[in-house]
Amino acid sequence: MESLFVPTLIVALAEIGDKTQLLALLLAARFRKPWPIIWGIVAATLxxxxxxxxxxxxxxxxxxxxTLSWILAASFVAVALWTLVPDKLDDDEESGLKKYGPFLTTLIAFFLAEMGDKTQVATVMLAAQYPHFILVVAGTTLGMLVANVPVVLAGNFAADKLPLTLIRxxxxxxxGALALYAVYKALTLGAA
Structure with a gap:
């Protein structure tokens, strides 16, 4: 179950203040139809x-x-530092898509916004670390939903009240803790 719960927690935390969360807020404000947006997030994230x-x-x-543990440790340190940098949403990512309706707009915009994003990189690293590939994908998807569904449902109210710096x-x-754990694993595997 660690393959499910750790990815869920990591991605949910990393997603707070991320550009895809800002995108969810923007889509909720523009369409005012939460369920097609939520289903678009689910499909794109999966x-x-x-x-x-x-x-x-x-x-x-x-x-x-x-070797994989050392690579993971370095990657987790890089993502930890990347997480500290606030994201901004480029208006170009979502412009022009509104004509497709809330579900398709969300599907396309979220899929594109996640390309090379820290949560996608985290998914690559977590899948390399944990043996249960499907549980990792389910966990990272669940983490995205934990962070984005409240934003879609609450709109501007929730986004303005969150302590984004603390959450980042x-x-x-x-x-960082995952990086330390990966270093520990690398050292114990190297000594064996």
């Missing part, structure tokens, strides 16, 4: 994170467990 998880699972097969710092600490 597709994106399934591909990212497959890459992570595949990459893991090329390295020894110790907590997410960075979580990634």
């Amino acid at each position: 597709a994106n994170h399934f591909a990212a998880g497959a890459v992570g699972n595949w990459v893991a097969s090329f390295f020894s467990a110790a 710092r907590l997410a960075a600490l979580a990634f």
Whole structure:
């Protein structure tokens, strides 16, 4: 169950203040139809994170467990630092898509916004670290929903009240803890 719960927590924290959360807020304000937006987020995230998880699972097969732990530690440190930088949403990402309706607009915009995003990178790393690929994808998708569904449902009210700096710092600490755990694993595997 660790393959489900850790990715859920990590992605939920990393997603707070992320550009896709800002996108969810923008879509909720423009369409005012939460359920098609939520289903668009689910579909886009599953597709994106399934591909990212497959890459992570595949990459893991090329390295020894110790080497993979060192790579994961460095990657987690990089994502921890990246998490501290606030995201901004480019209006160009969502402009022109509104004509497709809330579901398709959300599906396309979220899928594109997640490309190369820290939560996609985290999904690659988590899939490389945990053996249960499907649980990792389910966990990262659940984490996206935990962070984005309240924003869609509450609109501007919730986004204005969240302590984003504190949440980004907590997410960075979580990634830092994962980095330390990966270093510990690398050292114990190297000594064995």
